[in-house]
Amino acid sequence: MFITFEGIDGAGKSTQVKKLRKYLTEKGHEVLTLREPGGTVVAENIRDLLLTSKHDITPIGELLLFSASRAELVQNVILPAIESGITVIADRFYDSTTAYQGYGRGIDLQLLRQINSIATFGLEPDITFCLDISPEDALIRKFSEKSIPLAFDESELDRMESSGLAFYQRVREGYLKLAEDEKRRFVMLDAGNKTEHIHDLIKQRLAAFYPDFFR
Ligand SMILES: Nc1ncnc2c1ncn2[C@@H]1O[C@H](COP(=O)(O)OP(=O)(O)OP(=O)(O)O)[C@@H](O)[C@H]1O
Ligand SMILES: [Mg+2]
Numbered sequence: 001m002f003i004t005f006e007g008i009d010g011a012g013k014s015t016q017v018k019k020l021r022k023y024l025t026e027k028g029h030e031v032l033t034l035r036e037p038g039g040t041v042v043a044e045n046i047r048d049l050l051l052t053s054k055h056d057i058t059p060i061g062e063l064l065l066f067s068a069s070r071a072e073l074v075q076n077v078i079l080p081a082i083e084s085g086i087t088v089i090a091d092r093f094y095d096s097t098t099a100y101q102g103y104g105r106g107i108d109l110q111l112l113r114q115i116n117s118i119a120t121f122g123l124e125p126d127i128t129f130c131l132d133i134s135p136e137d138a139l140i141r142k143f144s145e146k147s148i149p150l151a152f153d154e155s156e157l158d159r160m161e162s163s164g165l166a167f168y169q170r171v172r173e174g175y176l177k178l179a180e181d182e183k184r185r186f187v188m189l190d191a192g193n194k195t196e197h198i199h200d201l202i203k204q205r206l207a208a209f210y211p212d213f214f215r
Helices: 013-026 041-052 059-083 094-104 109-120 135-146 165-181 195-209
Strands: 002-006 031-035 087-091 127-132 186-190
Touching: 002 013, 002 094, 013 031, 013 087, 013 127, 013 195, 031 059, 041 059, 059 087, 059 094, 059 109, 094 109, 094 165, 127 165, 127 195, 135 165, 165 186, 186 195
Parallel strands: 002 087, 002 127, 031 087, 127 186
Antiparallel strands: none
16 A cells, blocks of 8 residues: 655644654554655755755756656565555655646646656555645644744755745645646545544545454
């Protein structure tokens, strides 16, 4: 079973991944949680380059770095885990590339489909939970998380986070379009709800989609 979480920065993905991991582990499942980009030594190095680098990276360079990190993670970690029956929960996967590099940065979606398929060796999530929130509300969450005062210092934000509200608005709309295109596996959730309520909805969806597995 391969479950992914998507949504703009600050939507609450990591919070839900943690709760779902605890829930499934308590039910007796073997669970592996992963965060993109990263997850192998090489992929973590690429993560540093992508998130903490103060240097400009071209949109195509950024796309290929995210994809290189993903290929490392899929081949070395995700595929072997799924093959041995482990439930893998990923905090971001290739839908992030479509939303951020495609809808956000404007890279051709057809090209992205090809690159995503190369980087994942054709692996697709069984189910994707996408947390929907406005960029403004997400930013407020990030502020309170990092204790950044409202008149904040931009150097507190990572390279992706400092891309601006208009960028995040495009990314959010990208996720909404993805939900239309990928109806089979995409579950859109209102991230404005309370953490516990969102967690309950996720459990309900999983139980409905996979009654045997989540009994
Ligand atoms: N449903 C919720 N309601 C209110 N606050 C929330 C909710 N879910 C998460 N938060 C808070 O919002 C902040 C961002 O949450 P979290 O780190 O889970 O988001 P994220 O999507 O993983 O962000 P990033 O993409 O930056 O990793 C945290 O401070 C978290 O405690
Ligand atoms: Mg997170």
